[in-house]
Amino acid sequence: MPGLLSYxxxxxxxxxxLCRAIKGSKYQVLTMRELLECSSQDGHLLIMRHDVDEDARNALDMARVEHDLGIRATYxxxxxxxxxxxxxxxxxxxxGHEIGYHYETLDKTRGKTRRALSLFAAELAMLRERYEIKTACMHGNPLTKYDNKKxxxxxxxGHFDLIGEPYLSLDYNQFLYLSDSGRTWLRNKNKIKDRVSSINMPPVQVKHTGDLIELITGGGFEKICILTHPKRWSKNLINYLTYYFIDLAYNAGKKVTRVMFLL
Ligand SMILES: [Zn+2]
Structure with a gap:
């Protein structure tokens, strides 16, 4: 009998x-770096972006699923x-996934720009000791008042030898942007920072992952950028419920205490 999680x-x-649907679709999956280095952006393209906020182990689970299907994503x-x-x-x-830097240096330095830039350089250098980092992406912490991309x-x-930042380098009037923030694919009306502005995009009704699979199978949008947070995609019920309640609290507009982050 299938477990509760399968429902x-x-x-x-x-x-x-979702990955199997992408694999069987007309979309070519590119990493952020590949997209930016590509001479032509013709045809059906899809970016699979993951913001690893809480626990790297969840990211590894996703990375393995993608790897088994020959999909390369950006983490x-x-x-x-x-x-x-x-x-x-x-x-x-x-x-073969792209490794990028999820920066939050204005949060960490409480809005002090000069200190934030030197911390950015230091953290990036630390990552570069092991990985070739060409793109960086801001972390949007709902509990702070700072906008890290400022x-x-x-x-x-280019000062940091970076070629792209998803919030600055992608045109969201071309790329349909779908994020799992708030545990729904619907455009989130809550106070979240990882929104983008896309004036020319028609509204889409993508609530459940099944809807997203249909959208991808249909191929109606040529360019798609999918953002997921690996912590949200659990393989066991305890992990699922932990992040389910954290999301619920965010959606209710409450402040989640640091204690909850330690769960
Ligand atoms: Zn983040």
Whole structure:
């Protein structure tokens, strides 16, 4: 008899279904770096972006699912305990996925731009001791008042030998942007920072992962960028329920205490 988890959305099993649908579709999956280095962006293209916020082990589970299907994704890692775990990131890199830097230096320096830029350089250098980092992506912490990508008001990506930042380098009037933030694919009305503005995109009704699979199978949008947070795609019920309740609290507009993050 199938377990309870098989009836739920946002599980590793559902993610594998999504990946199989992508594999069987007309979309070519590119990493962020590949897309930016590509001379032509013709045809059906899809970016699979993962923001690794809490625990690198969840990312490894996803990376294996993708690798089994020959899909290469882009993983952005925060520099913090349980996320910057070289033994795990090494394996993800070995699978051919792009490793990127998930920065939050304005949060960490409480809005001090100069300090944020030097911390950015230091953390990036640490990641580069092991990985070739060409793109970086901001972390949007709903519990802080800072917008981490504001460091780019004072500095260029090229200064750090970076070629792209998903919030700055992709045109979201061309790329349909779908994020699992808030445990739904619907455009989130809650106070989240990982939104993008896309004026010319028609509204899409993608609520469940099954809807997203249909959209991908249909191929109606030529360019798609999918953002997932690996912590949300659990392979066991305890992990699922932990993040389910954290999401529920976010969606209710409550402040989640640091204690909950330690779960
Ligand atoms: Zn993040």
């Amino acid at each position: 739920l959305d946002f599980t590793l099993e559902q993610y594998a279904r 952005y890692f925060r520099v913090r305990k349980r996320v910057f775990v070289p033994a795990i990131i090494d394996e993800i890199a070995l699978y 460091i780019w008001e004072n500095c260029e990506l």
